[in-house]
Amino acid sequence: MNLNSPLTLCSPLALPSSRLFATHSAYSILPKSITDSNCKIVYISKNPKDVFVSQYLFAQKLRPQMLPPLTMEEVFELFCRGVSEYGPFFDHVLGYWKASLEFPEKILFLKYEEMKKEPARHIKKLAEFLGKPFLEEEEEDGVVKLCSFDNFTSLEVNKSGTSNFILKMVVHNTNFFRKGQVGDSKNHLTLEVIARLDQITEGKLKGTRFTFGESKKY
Secondary structure, eight states: OTTTTTGGOGGGGSSSSSSSOOOOOOOGOOOOOHTSSSSSSSEOOHHHEEEHHHHHHHHHOOOOOOOOOOOHHHHHHHHHHOOTTSOOHHHHHHHHHHHHOOOOOEEEEEEEEHHHHHHHHHHHHHHHTTTTOTTSSHHHHHHHHHTTTHHHSHHHHOOOOEEOOGGEEEEEEGGGGOOOOGGGGGGGGGGHHHHHHHHHHHHHHTTTTTOOOOOOOO
């Protein structure tokens, strides 16, 4: 379960099946009620440069005015040291990736960059994983459009709705959406910062055989 999700304000048992929960929790701290159950887990990874920029800009929107501002440089240093709200970034990604190799029938690991490149193939893969494959009469293009970034941002609940966030903070749902693009971080990070994060990424992934989805060249 996600302690930041408004769904946790009520008992999970009070919700009708099938229930859907979102979480930023690392795989290593998920309760046994999840890891030992028959529930399906879908994890989406994204390259660290885009993750850092999105995380920083989102945090700036939510940062209480009484707190002193943090520069991007200060937050970047914390990110590189593994200091973030949900634990070290690379440990988080690798934890779910390794678990997906061990339990492929239970955990589907997706890469955001690949989803953007071939949305139809990955939506179909997700549907089959969840046991809800497309019907023959369902139009593939229609499903892709329904699941698109533009469609989600145009929904009334995401244009004018609100959600309960950390410490019961009320957040406008528009804040959860930015551009939905791959490689936009190049417009926010210096070449020096990019090179440093690439070097850290290479060291963290060494010997794991894991690679992030291909991003636009910097």
